[in-house]
Amino acid sequence: MNAKIYITLKKGILEPQGKAIQHSLFDLGYKEIQEVRVGKIIEIKMKGTNKEEAGNKLKEMCKKLLANTVIEDYRFEIDPDVE
Amino acid sequence: MLNKLQNMKFGIIVFPGSNCDHDCYHIIKHVLEQEVDFLWHKDEIKKNYDCLILPGGFSYGDYLRPGAISRFSPIMNGVIKFAGKGGLVIGICNGFQVLMEASLLPGAMMRNKSLKFICKNVTVKVENSSTPFTRNLKDGELLTIPIAHADGNYFADQKTLNKLKENKQIVFKYASPDGDVSDDANPNGSCLNIAGICNEEGNVLGMMPHPERCSESILGNQDGLKIFQSILSANSSLNFSDKSS
Numbered sequence: 001m002n003a004k005i006y007i008t009l010k011k012g013i014l015e016p017q018g019k020a021i022q023h024s025l026f027d028l029g030y031k032e033i034q035e036v037r038v039g040k041i042i043e044i045k046m047k048g049t050n051k052e053e054a055g056n057k058l059k060e061m062c063k064k065l066l067a068n069t070v071i072e073d074y075r076f077e078i079d080p081d082v083e
Numbered sequence: 084m085l086n087k088l089q090n091m092k093f094g095i096i097v098f099p100g101s102n103c104d105h106d107c108y109h110i111i112k113h114v115l116e117q118e119v120d121f122l123w124h125k126d127e128i129k130k131n132y133d134c135l136i137l138p139g140g141f142s143y144g145d146y147l148r149p150g151a152i153s154r155f156s157p158i159m160n161g162v163i164k165f166a167g168k169g170g171l172v173i174g175i176c177n178g179f180q181v182l183m184e185a186s187l188l189p190g191a192m193m194r195n196k197s198l199k200f201i202c203k204n205v206t207v208k209v210e211n212s213s214t215p216f217t218r219n220l221k222d223g224e225l226l227t228i229p230i231a232h233a234d235g236n237y238f239a240d241q242k243t244l245n246k247l248k249e250n251k252q253i254v255f256k257y258a259s260p261d262g263d264v265s266d267d268a269n270p271n272g273s274c275l276n277i278a279g280i281c282n283e284e285g286n287v288l289g290m291m292p293h294p295e296r297c298s299e300s301i302l303g304n305q306d307g308l309k310i311f312q313s314i315l316s317a318n319s320s321l322n323f324s325d326k327s328s
Contacts, residue, residue, distance in 0.1 A: 009193070013193070013238065014196070014272070016194060016195075016196055016197070016198050016272075017194065017198060020198060065147070065151060065152075065155070066147070068148055068151065068184070068191050070183075070189075070190060070191040070238070070239065070240075071191045071193055071238055
């Protein structure tokens with residue numbers, strides 16, 4: 001199965017890369033933009049687990065290594081249909 | 084001018100991508116004239132050391148986050164054990180990031196507020212001169228030490244920051260040449276202008292500025308040497324953790 005993990009800086013923490021992009025988009029005429037935040041996507045291919053087990057493992061991976069929970073939030077999507 | 088108090092044994096942890104390891108080695112071996120070994124990150128700590136140094140650089144290419152992967156190098160178990168027993172550990176720049184990822188120090192580093200890699204001399208104010216790393220300095224003393232990092236924007240939540248203040252764990256702050264701890268003197272956006280902190284026990288220090296790059300007269304600046312000399316004099320007196328208990 002495939003998993004996509006989204007890692008973003010916690011809400012309320014200034015994200016300077018997003019700010020710079022926000023200004024640039026604004027300058028390009030996209031005046032409706034209110035906020036831009038940049039994060040990471042990690043794609044993981046896993047084998048031999050059911051969705052629930054995969055979810056537990058992914059949570060563990062995020063806490064241990066993939067995200068730094070002092071500054072980052074994480075969430076993930078699991079697609080069990082992908083071989 | 085060197086105060087050769089006694090022999091100390093230093094270990095410098097070398098990760099793939101460390102690049103200030105040789106600078107640290109040179110200062111310890113040739114300037115301080117102390118014993119020093121390189122310790123490869125895949126190995127165990129086999130000898131007795133008085134102080135371990137986690138040097139600057141880009142361990143594992145800063146992949147994922149600076150220090151995130153190095154924190155799981157086999158040698159880190161030994162570093163955590165050593166620190167737990169009160170051994171002196173100093174993490175410089177990337178070494179500081181590794182120590183935070185390993186939870187030996189609180190907080191995390193974010194990308195510099197300017198998004199730029201900053202390499203320049205900064206003024207650093209000593210906020211706590213009672214640590215083993217600053218005991219030869221005075222509170223409020225100003226040092227000029229270079230920084231060289233892209234991720235030195237120290238962050239911790241308010242609760243942690245309050246705790247750092249209460250326990251006097253903030254060791255260095257970025258300041259103006261006059262000693263003002265102001266936003267203007269903050270090169271990277273760090274909370275409270277933090278440039279260096281220690282753990283509650285005081286035996287683990289992390290700092291973003293590079294003292295090993297300013298510890299020789301030929302380099303025109305020896306302010307960094309004051310930190311290394313403090314470590315030497317700390318080792319010759321009572322163990323810090325004994326003193327504080």
